[in-house]
Amino acid sequence: MRRIAIFTDDPGWHGKQLCLAFAEHGFEAEYASLTACRLQLDNNDLPVLVPGFAERLPAAVFVRGVPGGSLEEVVFYLDILHALQRLGVPVYNDAGAIERSVDKGMTSFLLQRAGLPTAATWVLRDREQALAIAELELRHGHYLISKPLFGSQGEGIRRIEKSTDLLWLTSSRGIYYLQRFIECDGDGYSDVRVFVVNGQAVAAMRRRGISWLNNVARGASCEAIDMEPELADLAVAAVDTLRMDYAGVDLIRDRDGVYRIIEVNSVPAWKGLQSVCDANVARMLVADLLSRYLGEPC
CATH class of the missing domain: 3.30.1490 (Dna Ligase; domain 1)
Known part of the structure; x- marks a missing residue:
């Protein structure tokens, strides 16, 4: 059985969903932490050691989380992702995509230079x-x-x-x-999350916050919405600008009726989205990785 590494320090619900989706295609997924990886440059056959893959590198890597830490630690974690890709291991999302999106300053710069509507x-x-x-x-x-x-x-x-x-x-x-700060259109506080996979907007929801902060982790509720063409086009354009395999794009419609991009997440959660939409997000992500990078029929 071919094996996949899921980089995460907190597998939880998302990790389980991914493991089930990989198993449906005959792949075994193992959790691994970037903190436990190492470069071992005395070994030409296996210069990157991933926990659980001591004999052979994984067939592919799914990045579910990159730990925080000092500048040196974060650079090292990205070095591991870059090195794996250089060794021919598909990394989903890859290190470059994560670098462009985890740094809010660079994300804002790239979106603005692409002419996409964002906040000042x-x-x-x-x-x-x-x-x-x-x-x-x-x-x-x-x-x-x-x-x-x-x-x-x-x-x-x-x-x-x-x-x-x-x-x-x-x-x-x-x-x-x-x-x-963007004052949202309508009553109360809300924004929209659009999930994009391989250049397609596959699902969307509205998040209504109990305060101006609309994160589900902060108590926001989720509502199913229809995918407006404008929303889909903006979200896809943002992900294309940052050259990402998949992403969660957050947008707010302002008081003038203009949608503005406020975040592009390279390791987005989708539990809230899954609760209000019919699409199985984990299956979509796994099918995209396996078909595009490993040539599997999905």
Whole structure:
């Protein structure tokens, strides 16, 4: 039986769904942590050691998570992904896609240069300049969002609403990522998640937050929605710009009726989406990996 490595430190529901989907095609999937991998350059036959694959490299790698850590640690984890790809092991999403999307500054830059609608964004090192930008935005009636450059599930995000909030304006390891807050169309707080696989928007949902933060991990509810052509086209264009196999794209429709891209996630969760749509996301992802990269009939 051919074997697949799923890189994750928290397999949970998503890992189980992927294992079941791989098993349906005759593949055995094993969980492995990037923290336990190593380069062993005294071994020409197996220069990258993946836990559970001591005799032979996996047929392919599915990246379900990249651990945080110091700059050196994160670079090392990406080195492992790059090295596996150089050795002919398909990596899904690959290291380049993860680098372009995990760094919110680069994501925002690439989307803006591609002409896609996003929020006004500033990324900088100097605190005084960051405060000046925030003060000017508040003066013009705009709220501001402060985010970590790296992060997910709403961790470390603050909304700047008034001048006293500037006391809480902190950097993320020395870097300020500031984004104009987008007031969503309609009542309450909501945004849209579109799941894209191999250039196709395969499912979508609306997330309604109990506050301005719409993450499912933060208590947002999920609603099924019809896939509007505009939504599908924007999500696919964003994923194409970042050259990704698959992604979860988050968009907000602003008060002027314009959809704006706010996040592109290279290791998105889909449990909430799965609960409100008919499509089996894990099966779609596995079929795409196996057919495109391993030539399997799916």
